[in-house]
Amino acid sequence: MEAELTRNILKKVRQIEVRTNRLVNDSLAGNYHSVFKGRGMNFDEVREYVPGDDIRSIDWNVTARTGIPHIKKFTEERELTIMLMIDISSSGEFGSKASSKREIMAEIGSVLAFSAVRNNDKVGLILYTDFIELYIPPQKGRSHILRVIREILFFQPRGKQTDLTVPLNFINQVAKRKCVAFLISDFCLPGNFDDSLQKLMPKMRVSNRRHDLISLLVSDPREAELPDVGWITLEDAESGEQVVINTSDPEMRQAYMEQAKGRRDQINRAIRSSGVDLLELSTDDSYIPPLLNFFKIRMRRAGR
Numbered sequence: 001m002e003a004e005l006t007r008n009i010l011k012k013v014r015q016i017e018v019r020t021n022r023l024v025n026d027s028l029a030g031n032y033h034s035v036f037k038g039r040g041m042n043f044d045e046v047r048e049y050v051p052g053d054d055i056r057s058i059d060w061n062v063t064a065r066t067g068i069p070h071i072k073k074f075t076e077e078r079e080l081t082i083m084l085m086i087d088i089s090s091s092g093e094f095g096s097k098a099s100s101k102r103e104i105m106a107e108i109g110s111v112l113a114f115s116a117v118r119n120n121d122k123v124g125l126i127l128y129t130d131f132i133e134l135y136i137p138p139q140k141g142r143s144h145i146l147r148v149i150r151e152i153l154f155f156q157p158r159g160k161q162t163d164l165t166v167p168l169n170f171i172n173q174v175a176k177r178k179c180v181a182f183l184i185s186d187f188c189l190p191g192n193f194d195d196s197l198q199k200l201m202p203k204m205r206v207s208n209r210r211h212d213l214i215s216l217l218v219s220d221p222r223e224a225e226l227p228d229v230g231w232i233t234l235e236d237a238e239s240g241e242q243v244v245i246n247t248s249d250p251e252m253r254q255a256y257m258e259q260a261k262g263r264r265d266q267i268n269r270a271i272r273s274s275g276v277d278l279l280e281l282s283t284d285d286s287y288i289p290p291l292l293n294f295f296k297i298r299m300r301r302a303g304r
Contacts, residue, residue, distance in 0.1 A: 045073045080180055081138045082116040083211075084109045085126040085167040086152055087185035088133060090160040090237040096222040097283045104218050104283050105184045106152040111291070112182060113145045123148060124179075128167045129159030130190070135174070161190050161238040168203040172210055181207065184216045186223075187267050190238065197270055205274045213276050217267065220283045224260045226253050 046059050049069035057071040086109055092102035099107075109125075116123045117140060124138035125148045134155055136148060164185060171181055183204075189196035207213045226247045235242045245252055271278045279294045281287045 046070050047073060080116070080119075080121040081124065081175070081177065082112065082121055083124045083126060083138065083171055083175060083179050083181040084112060084148070084152075085128065085171065085181060085183045087129075087162055087164075088127050088155060088157045089129045089162040089188070090157075091162065091186055091188040092218075094220055094223075094237060095283050096220050099283055101186050101218045101220055101283055103153075104281065104287065105216075106149070108216060108218070108281070108287055108291075109152050109182075109184060110149045113148055117142060117145050124175075125151060126167050126170060127151065127155055127157070128163075128170075129157050130161040130163035131159055131166055132170050133157050133159065135170070137174075138179075162186075162188055163190065164200050165203045168207045172207055175211065178211050180212045180214070182214050182216060184218065186219060187215075187217050188238065189267075193263060193266075197266060201270050201274050204271065204276050208274065208276050215271050215276050215278045217278060217280045218283070219264070219280070224264070225257050228253065 046062050047070065049058065049063075049071050053071050057073075059070045059072045062070040086105050088102065092105060093100055095101055095103070113123045120140065122138035122140050123145060125134065125136040126132065127134040134151060136151065162185065164183065164187070167183065171179075175181075189200070204213065204215075226245075228248055230248050231244060231246050233242055233244050245256075247253060268278060268280070277294075277298070279290060281290060
């Protein structure tokens with residue numbers, strides 16, 4: 001039984017690897033590298049001065065010793081650390097289409113991880129609910145990436161609820177150097193929505209000052225609009241709270257849609273006002289076009 005489970009897990013991981021590798025090769029090659037460049041310069045070599053070289057690069061010690069002008073050559077520091085912070089709370093299990101929100105989050109994480117390893121960057125993983133469920137320190141290499149993907153897909157959380165301040169506090173403690181941090185979640189905030197949002201924003205601003213924080217919001221169309229199917233029971237996957245509603249009532253459906261849109265707009269405004277980039281994705285659409293567009297916007301903004 002355990003051997004069969006292991007085989008199934010490895011098969012699923014392999015499927016994800018094949019699919020995401022193809023997406024990285026066909027759609028994302030070059031974009032990742034252009035967007036997430038290194039944060040500094042490394043000394044490469046000293047060579048003789050050639051007319052047209054920047055005189056500010058002259059190495060005066062070597063020039064004085066040899067009597068011939070020499071300059072210092074630098075190369076861009078390419079290596080980055082990518083941190084994937086993925087929400088594995090119970091609300092992620094929902095999906096009205098072919099894939100659940102958690103499955104989409106896992107595939108997006110896999111695409112980003114393979115893009116990073118292709119560029120010789122380190123990748124770390126933080127899985128969270130309302131506490132840190134798993135932390136894998138950043139490393140390089142295919143075997144490490146496959147372990148990251150396996151955990152994203154199959155880790156069984158102990159918690160059910162979401163607290164987005166938890167991974168933000170954690171990354172500020174463990175990541176001593178600046179990294180690119182992807183906060184991937186459905187942003188189903190616990191308790192009072194307004195209070196939770198007010199609590200979250202200062203944490204996001206602090207994390208964004210220390211790192212390059214990027215938020216990815218994954219939603220499902222049924223969270224924004226209800227079908228006309230009569231009386232149904234809705235249950236909050238995280239709190240267990242239930243409510244019975246009549247979806248045949250057009251006023252009920254309209255109120256539901258307006259409330260969902262209002263919350264989504266609040267989250268959108270709050271995140272963007274804190275200076276954090278936000279990418280919105282859905283289970284019923286391919287995430288590749290919006291991801292590519294997101295990369296292009298960042299490249300234009302950086303003037304690259």
